[in-house]
Amino acid sequence: MPRRIVIIGCGVSGTTAAFQARKTDRTAKIVLLGDETLPEYSRCGLPYAFSHIVPSLEALIGYDEAFYEQMNRIDLRLGLKATRINTEKRSIEATRSKDNSIETLGYDTLVLTTGARPSTVPIPGSDLKGVFTIRTMNDVERLTNHLVENNAKRVAIVGAGLTGSEMAEALLQRGMAVLEAEIVPEILPVILDPDMASIIRARAEEHGVDYHLNSTLEEIVGRNGRVSGIRISGENYPVDAVIVAVRVKPNTELAREAGIVLGESGGIKTDERMATSAANVYAAGDCIETYDRITRRHIFFQLATTAVRQALVAGINAAGGNAEYPGSTGVTTVKLFGLEVASFGPTTTVSEKLGLHPVSVRVTGSTRLPYYPGGKDLTVKLLADPKDGRLLGAQLVGEEGATLRANLASMAGHLGLSVEEFEQIETCYSPPLAPVWDPVTIAAQALLRKLQTSQAAKSRPVTTVEN
């Protein structure tokens, strides 16, 4: 009898797991459940479809339904929401959104790719018309309609992380005025130290973003059931819509109710084979906690890149193969207001909280030699653990070249290289393409000197005074 593989959730993780399961087991019966009515689409692309850089929302859809069913014999069930897992009986229950009918599906192996959902804010007015989160295509459609119908001119964004920042730029591109409120003192606090984030903030302010940092969101103000303003730290600002982009929470209810163990982070706990605590149940993507190779803890990364690699492993193993996911450095990139912004590893604040007390340097170099036209400034911050000299993190901001250089530094982090080992990695040069000494190398050299100085200071012998 063919193996029955059920996959719950048809975002990029579920889809990847399904295709990989098919490659691993040509005869398995594979069922892929999605509670939305659309097949997988790129959530990361939503801000760009909103701003019309991508011509339509539909362009974000990865594959049409025929590709699943006819080309890969994947039984794609859309509009079907899993509501219960019975790990004893190896079955799940699911509710059809069309008619609320309930269906039971048996499995030999199950993959949970239930994703995550955005948080809302527990303040007065958060249920008004005109308050949005940005997670689904439907969210963006509703936002767009609201802005058009109300002839909107001003939008407030709550949260200045990745999604909030991308939406700020997209809204400006659509001619809106943008106010962005953030509870902490600087934007992009998860991926950057404040000294690096301030470079992007300065650029965003030039483009017109009105930031309210260190601020307390007190109320979303309404008129006739519809957003008319926002009160931040005691001040009222008139706005036509509010986008809440504060934090994404893993969808773990289904797993938890089935007795599947969650980690301290709140995500589903898995081993390296992406196996959960329940026999024959695997999990991957935004619903799980991921092993962070740098800080050696399990945390909640919200990255498509970790999701697809985990899903690949889960799909192989659910189909009878054997693969392992080694964990991630959390390497991330985003383009904001003409700047590439990329990083891996914990920020200085997080490092300090973990007792790592990093040594760091910040260097601004150029992506070309001075004589060659078109070189761009690239600011690189590197963090190291002074105990063992290991590279802990990199943060890069510049008009070009940050993304791919973050990969290079992140590879060093992945492998646990010391700054000294990383500094020895040669990079290639040609006048139109790259400088002789890469800005990342220059930063590594500076960090190495700083580490050696701090090491020398520590190992200096205590002078005993003799009489």
Next chain:
Amino acid sequence: MPRRIVIIGCGVSGTTAAFQARKTDRTAKIVLLGDETLPEYSRCGLPYAFSHIVPSLEALIGYDEAFYEQMNRIDLRLGLKATRINTEKRSIEATRSKDNSIETLGYDTLVLTTGARPSTVPIPGSDLKGVFTIRTMNDVERLTNHLVENNAKRVAIVGAGLTGSEMAEALLQRGMAVLEAEIVPEILPVILDPDMASIIRARAEEHGVDYHLNSTLEEIVGRNGRVSGIRISGENYPVDAVIVAVRVKPNTELAREAGIVLGESGGIKTDERMATSAANVYAAGDCIETYDRITRRHIFFQLATTAVRQALVAGINAAGGNAEYPGSTGVTTVKLFGLEVASFGPTTTVSEKLGLHPVSVRVTGSTRLPYYPGGKDLTVKLLADPKDGRLLGAQLVGEEGATLRANLASMAGHLGLSVEEFEQIETCYSPPLAPVWDPVTIAAQALLRKLQTSQAAKSRPVTTVEN
């Protein structure tokens, strides 16, 4: 008494060694000899100054003389050619080009950064007016003058390596017709396999380069002592100038005559500290042979990036410090006709000659997801050693992103990673910047499958037939 450091050769190696020696020993007396009359300038920039992308030849000069003398107390002696080293007496003799007077300089440590020089071709006509090599600023000035004075319209280039290819593009940009002759069947044979190089050749041909591959250069034809044509494989082609760009040879005469050991490659032999066989004599840059970490032999790299790293080490050690150079992967990049071309490691042909019998794949991916505008094709070829699965080389060609991705692959090569280990390195993604699965990762995945298949084929047990 202060340490006396003498450095022979003031290209980028000599200059780097001098500055690093100064940083290492604040009181040393540092003498830097250059046989040209100009301080260090970027040789790699010459084609771009010729084509006027860089506004002038002078723009290529790294630092003015005051920066050496006043800022760094380096005694820069230009137009002074070292002619003899006496390693017993620790002294050198040098001839002043101005008046042929001879000077003797004593040293405590000596650094040889004598560089390399282009080869000429041993055929009739190679001494005609209008035959050039491209190594010095003076070469480019003479070429430019010749083209202008003779109202030149057609130029032949002998050799389709890096310099020949860069000059072909530069000549086209100056409105010349370009014929390029190469003895082997495909262009860029040192850094690329023919299947990769043909992508660039097709593009160059669209731009108008007239290639003569697999060809024999028989004669440079002259009229009134001046180039009027070139005979290749029995055919005559009228040209107004010939650029010979076939091979760069290390300048080792000075070292050899002093009894300093050369390696099999013909370059000066050094250890990891860049020490030569003579006591207190170091060497770096184009005049030495470099440890190739991939093929584990000493070969002759012609890269500014290896030169400066070696020179840094030589400068530190010559000044009493202690540093080591770990060898190189030979990672190289060049921009040709709008394409980034980058590689590290031996080509398939060289690998075969070394008995490595590599397994390889070639993959064309995109630098963006399909839905995001502006993504460019990137073709990636990866080579692995089937014996141990080690990544042996990478070759990348595309309109963007080849250079920095070559660094990533080269880092794997530097560290001796297997394809399996390299494939696990996560890369970052954002719609405007990079795809979820990087083309390099996709190539690594394909290569891993191919390695596993070939491994499985080998380990399959021999079937014994039973009756």
